[in-house]
Amino acid sequence: MHAHPHLSRPDFSTLAPAEAAAGLLDGFTLRELPKGYLLSTPASPHNQVLMVRSGRLRVYLAGDNRELNLSFLEAGDIYTTHTPTYVEAVVSTSLWLIDTPAFARKLATDPSVTPVMMRVMGRLLSNAVGLIEDLAFREVPARLARFLWQLAERRGLRQEHGWLVPLDFSMQDIASLLGTTRQSISSLINQWEREGVLLRQSRRSLLVPSLDALKTRCSPLP
Amino acid sequence: MHAHPHLSRPDFSTLAPAEAAAGLLDGFTLRELPKGYLLSTPASPHNQVLMVRSGRLRVYLAGDNRELNLSFLEAGDIYTTHTPTYVEAVVSTSLWLIDTPAFARKLATDPSVTPVMMRVMGRLLSNAVGLIEDLAFREVPARLARFLWQLAERRGLRQEHGWLVPLDFSMQDIASLLGTTRQSISSLINQWEREGVLLRQSRRSLLVPSLDALKTRCSPLP
DNA sequence: ACCAAAACGTCGGCCAGCCGACGGACAGTC
DNA sequence: GACTGTCCGTCGGCTGGCCGACGTTTTGGT
Numbered sequence: 001m002h003a004h005p006h007l008s009r010p011d012f013s014t015l016a017p018a019e020a021a022a023g024l025l026d027g028f029t030l031r032e033l034p035k036g037y038l039l040s041t042p043a044s045p046h047n048q049v050l051m052v053r054s055g056r057l058r059v060y061l062a063g064d065n066r067e068l069n070l071s072f073l074e075a076g077d078i079y080t081t082h083t084p085t086y087v088e089a090v091v092s093t094s095l096w097l098i099d100t101p102a103f104a105r106k107l108a109t110d111p112s113v114t115p116v117m118m119r120v121m122g123r124l125l126s127n128a129v130g131l132i133e134d135l136a137f138r139e140v141p142a143r144l145a146r147f148l149w150q151l152a153e154r155r156g157l158r159q160e161h162g163w164l165v166p167l168d169f170s171m172q173d174i175a176s177l178l179g180t181t182r183q184s185i186s187s188l189i190n191q192w193e194r195e196g197v198l199l200r201q202s203r204r205s206l207l208v209p210s211l212d213a214l215k216t217r218c219s220p221l222p
Numbered sequence: 223m224h225a226h227p228h229l230s231r232p233d234f235s236t237l238a239p240a241e242a243a244a245g246l247l248d249g250f251t252l253r254e255l256p257k258g259y260l261l262s263t264p265a266s267p268h269n270q271v272l273m274v275r276s277g278r279l280r281v282y283l284a285g286d287n288r289e290l291n292l293s294f295l296e297a298g299d300i301y302t303t304h305t306p307t308y309v310e311a312v313v314s315t316s317l318w319l320i321d322t323p324a325f326a327r328k329l330a331t332d333p334s335v336t337p338v339m340m341r342v343m344g345r346l347l348s349n350a351v352g353l354i355e356d357l358a359f360r361e362v363p364a365r366l367a368r369f370l371w372q373l374a375e376r377r378g379l380r381q382e383h384g385w386l387v388p389l390d391f392s393m394q395d396i397a398s399l400l401g402t403t404r405q406s407i408s409s410l411i412n413q414w415e416r417e418g419v420l421l422r423q424s425r426r427s428l429l430v431p432s433l434d435a436l437k438t439r440c441s442p443l444p
Numbered sequence: 445a446c447c448a449a450a451a452c453g454t455c456g457g458c459c460a461g462c463c464g465a466c467g468g469a470c471a472g473t474c
Numbered sequence: 475g476a477c478t479g480t481c482c483g484t485c486g487g488c489t490g491g492c493c494g495a496c497g498t499t500t501t502g503g504t
Contacts, residue, residue: 125346135401136290140460184461
């Protein structure tokens with residue numbers, strides 16, 4: 001199994017602190033984006049490389065009256081607009097930016113940046129492939145189960161009666177991440193709550209008594 | 223508009239002949255694969271970088287009794303198994319291979335390889351995003367129209383009564399590229415033939431009288 | 445020329461899930 | 475407290491296209 005788009009963070013443990021502080025961000029400019037700002041569209045001419053300092057970006061594709069979220073980027077996340085997507089600040093966000101020509105020069109002079117960049121692109125690729133697998137092979141319930149399961153694995157807090165899973169996405173957000181509709185997600189979650197797989201804690205968190213119950217729902221129809 | 227997976231070729235015009243001959247392939251080993259050989263699976267432990275010399279590779283994902291082709295690789299194509307896919311020789315194939323650790327060393331010592339690799343990964347990413355758009359936003363007829371249209375753009379030969387489009391894929395191959403079934407493709411092609419959009423020339427080529435007829439079928443429902 | 449295997453054409457049943465619609469529950473804000 | 479915007483729950487109708495099935499055509503091997 002490999003990672004889901006929206007849950008993976010860059011692997012900074014492999015980045016020497018000196019690099020992170022000194023080399024890597026040379027040449028980047030710091031920018032503040034207001035909430036709702038559209039940083040990039042598929043049509044925009046020049047690519048760039050960015051790293052989020054604080055806030056939250058949404059990376060998405062848009063089709064005929066429908067949107068598909070590829071990923072949400074938060075503090076520390078790196079992204080490159082090599083690929084034709086929309087990038088939008090969902091809250092006020094500050095980030096470091098550089099455009100591709102400048103970054104290419106940087107790559108040429110400082111070879112230590114290359115492995116970082118390869119990892120970033122590799123991760124983007126894995127995310128994309130994961131989404132393709134979801135869309136092509138899995139039904140909506142399996143996608144949601146996988147999503148929640150991974151969220152619990154990564155962000156869940158062990159509690160007395162299960163895992164407390166923080167959920168700072170609206171149902172519309174989740175639907176767009178999984179390539180389905182708000183209604184389908186809403187119905188599923190409520191059904192699962194009736195079945196005892198989930199307990200709604202607050203508005204923005206779930207309690208999952210047993211991860212196994214989720215895991216069994218990850219496969220098509222056993 | 224951006225490229226479809228299965229139709230793009232690497233841009234060697236940007237590669238100085240000296241590089242192509244001398245630097246790039248240093249450290250690669252030449253291998254011959256028999257027809258049907260499975261070079262790589264999602265489970266296989268170590269990644270590699272490869273370039274096809276002759277023959278044909280199929281890159282695909284497998285799900286529950288279903289397969290999805292990401293791409294077919296032919297002479298000159300470069301690929302990296304950074305991402306968990308199956309790679310299989312559909313005919314007897316010869317290729318240059320190197321594994322990632324060795325390639326990483328190469329990248330570190332010879333910075334001129336970096337841009338080539340970035341382009342390759344960028345292309346893979348664009349292909350993946352294109353597929354996601356297909357699966358998420360477009361219905362099957364639109365996917366097929368787009369596929370044929372791009373094939374005609376790239377490989378089509380101008381003829382007296384239209385474009386002659388070579389088609390060295392079986393219908394099953396096309397279906398798997400577009401994330402649908404053999405039956406749907408078969409029905410569509412025959413229907414379009416009845417409507418005069420297509421003429422079957424030989425078994426492995428089509429004659430398209432007007433590309434516009436295809437183009438109008440690329441959008442959902444106008 | 446022959447036969448097996450692969451590829452193609454077509455039909456109908458069936459269902460996941462999209463879509464529109466509408467009402468209720470929560471914030472904030474004035 | 476009323477006013478407004480965003481989010482959530484639920485229902486039913488409708489449909490794209492998957493699936494199984496079966497017959498026909500083409501290919502390739504010996």
